[in-house]
Every structure is written in C-alpha cells, then in structure tokens.
Amino acid sequence: MKRIKVTVSSNKDNSYEILIGQGLLGRIAGDLAEASIAHSHALVTDSKVAELYGAKLLSSLEDALSEVRMIAFPAGEQSKTREIKSFIENGMLESGFGRDSSVIALGGGVVGDIAGFVAATYMRGVPCVQVPTSLVACVDSSVGGKTAVDTPHGKNLIGAFYQPWRVYVDTDTLKTLGPKQVAEGLAEIIKYGVIESEDFFQYLEANIEKIYGFDDATLLEVIETSCRIKAEVVEKDEKEQNLRKILNFGHTVGHAIEQLSDYTISHGEAISAGMIIEGKIALGETGWSEGEQEKLTRLLERAGLPTEPPRGVDVGKIIDVMKIDKKARKGKIEMSLPERIGRMKEQGGNYGIKVAEHAITSAFKS
Numbered sequence: 001m002k003r004i005k006v007t008v009s010s011n012k013d014n015s016y017e018i019l020i021g022q023g024l025l026g027r028i029a030g031d032l033a034e035a036s037i038a039h040s041h042a043l044v045t046d047s048k049v050a051e052l053y054g055a056k057l058l059s060s061l062e063d064a065l066s067e068v069r070m071i072a073f074p075a076g077e078q079s080k081t082r083e084i085k086s087f088i089e090n091g092m093l094e095s096g097f098g099r100d101s102s103v104i105a106l107g108g109g110v111v112g113d114i115a116g117f118v119a120a121t122y123m124r125g126v127p128c129v130q131v132p133t134s135l136v137a138c139v140d141s142s143v144g145g146k147t148a149v150d151t152p153h154g155k156n157l158i159g160a161f162y163q164p165w166r167v168y169v170d171t172d173t174l175k176t177l178g179p180k181q182v183a184e185g186l187a188e189i190i191k192y193g194v195i196e197s198e199d200f201f202q203y204l205e206a207n208i209e210k211i212y213g214f215d216d217a218t219l220l221e222v223i224e225t226s227c228r229i230k231a232e233v234v235e236k237d238e239k240e241q242n243l244r245k246i247l248n249f250g251h252t253v254g255h256a257i258e259q260l261s262d263y264t265i266s267h268g269e270a271i272s273a274g275m276i277i278e279g280k281i282a283l284g285e286t287g288w289s290e291g292e293q294e295k296l297t298r299l300l301e302r303a304g305l306p307t308e309p310p311r312g313v314d315v316g317k318i319i320d321v322m323k324i325d326k327k328a329r330k331g332k333i334e335m336s337l338p339e340r341i342g343r344m345k346e347q348g349g350n351y352g353i354k355v356a357e358h359a360i361t362s363a364f365k366s
C-alpha cells in the first residue's frame, strides 16, 4: 500500500492522507471505528456502484459502527444537481443525523463532488471520507477538495473548497471499469506527465497498455504519481491563485469543446483534443517543440483518445465560450501552456498565459 500526505495551507489543520492499494475497502470500517470521527455515517453512492461495491462496504460498516445509512442516487452526470444534493441531505436529516455525522463518498467523480459538497454544508460541515472507484476520481476529483454541483447555467457552478478527512483508493475496484472509463482517467494522467514530470511521461510511454490490463503494480505506480503531483500543486495553491492553473492544461479548449457538443463528447475526449490544440498554440509561444507535440499525440492515441477536435467545430463559437469561461480574465482568454514535457510556461510569474484569438484560430486550422 502507498500513502501520500496532503497538507493544504489553510488556517485550520486540513491535512489528510491518501491511501492507495489493493483490498482497502475492507479496512475502512475498522479505521473509522478506531478514529471515531463521527457517530452516524452516510454512505453516499450511485445506483451502479451501489450494486458493485455498496452492499459489501455497507455490511462491513454496519458490523463496526453504530449508525450507518446508505443513500444511493441514479448513476450519471445528470444527477450532479442541487435536487440530488437535497435528496441526500433529506435522507440524513430524516435519519436524525446530527453534527457528529460523516459522509462516505463511494463512487466516481459525480459521487465524490456531490457528497463532498453535502459534507461541506451539512450542519456547517462534517467529515468526508472519499472512496473513489473510477480512474478519474482516483487520480483527480478525490484529491484537492473541489466539490460542486451542476446547474442549468453550467457545470460545477455551485460548490465549495472542502478537503476530505481521508481518501481510500482501492485499486481492486477499478477492474470493473470499461475501456472508455479507463481512457477518461488516462487523459488526466497523461496531463500530469506533461505539466510536471518527464520521468512519469516516459513511464507512461513504456507502460500505458498495462493500465488497460489492470496490472496491479502499474495501477499503483500511476495512481500514486498522479495523486502526488496533484497534491503537491494543491498544497502550494489550494484556491487556484496561480500554480494550480497548470492543472488546467487542455481544459480551456477542452471545456469549450465539451460544452458546445452539449456534453455528447466526454470530458476526457474533449481535454485530449484540448491538449493537442493548446500544444499547437504553445508551438509558437513557449519553446514547446514539434517533437514533443508528436510524442504527446502518439501517447494520447495509444490511450485510445482523440487527437483532433470534432469535425466541423466552429472556432468562433469556441472562442466565445472561452471568453466567458471561469478561467478568462476581463474577457481575455488565458491558458496554461507547456514549455517542455514536465514543465509549464511561467510568464511574468504567472502560469495563466494570455492567448490572442488569431493564435487559437490558426491552431484549429493547422
């Protein structure tokens, strides 16, 4: 098992551990009983993960703890709403859960984000245990403390920064993921190599197929390194003042592609194409080379991810969406651009680089 300590800079002690290994679902109940973080525990999950792992975790929690209730909602992004947040909160309130409660989030990023947000506001905040079961959740959403729900006006618009009490990544749970779900996680994993570590990028070049084979040692290595990179960035800049922006590589263009497709293109596919376009923009601006762009393209292809924007995409509309993105400043488009594999460009002390509209248009056309 691997252990990563995350220490976020806040006025109260918000540090926590990420445990990564096989069979960790089996130790959660004992740990919670020993730490006695709460009297009542809400096991929040989605319909699909409830069937796969919910019953097993619930029964071990019931054996070790006094009050436990499982609350499951329909699987999928369409459930990441204020209504489902209320549904979870009502379930807890009806069970008489007070301030001495905890929320255990078992599932992918949707469960983690919504259950984390419930924990942030229930009785003004109760401990949250993250138990990510999708690759995206293991390497991305369960680390860093961003919690949120979607609204008809956009994704993740209502939420809070709220760090978990602990994260348990049981790599055995990943073996029921389909190839598309693995590719979703790989898009973020490859991003970590580009933004922070050439060694990790090379490790992925040598081993990427083993991830699809769910090779235990490879999964452990890849998840540990990804979490370590994300944790280090979040520790230095929890609220995304500057350095945390590097985690957005591929996401400025990617989010616009995702949104304009009405979310028919998945996040991982969109940011894969987004990394390619942002890489092309970097070619003329940061010293990023054709050779590195080629390496990135090859690796994304091997991961089963798209390396071109969808056919017929309207660049003018992409630019309009990027101008109102959360990352834009005073209507000017900002992105994080790579300088070389393992390092992002810093300009005047800032990792958000202002990009001219014509540079975006020509990157799409090339």
Ligand SMILES: NC(=O)c1ccc[n+]([C@@H]2O[C@H](COP(=O)([O-])OP(=O)(O)OC[C@H]3O[C@@H](n4cnc5c(N)ncnc54)[C@H](O)[C@@H]3O)[C@@H](O)[C@H]2O)c1
Binding pocket: 046, 048, 049, 052, 075, 076, 077, 080, 107, 108, 109, 110, 111, 113, 133, 134, 135, 136, 137, 140, 141, 142, 143, 144, 145, 146, 147, 155, 156, 173, 174, 175, 176, 177, 178, 181, 184
């Ligand atoms: N908070 C953050 O920093 C952050 C970062 C990245 C993504 N996110 C959010 O995460 C969400 C995407 O995460 P996701 O891709 O995990 O989506 P998800 O939670 O919808 O999971 C995808 C599907 O996989 C299923 N699933 C989960 N674990 C499984 C397993 N072990 N075996 C089989 N099926 C399993 C789920 O039931 C669901 O149907 C988005 O809402 C996104 O905004 C948040």
Ligand SMILES: [Zn+2]
Binding pocket: 188, 251, 267, 271
């Ligand atoms: Zn992402």
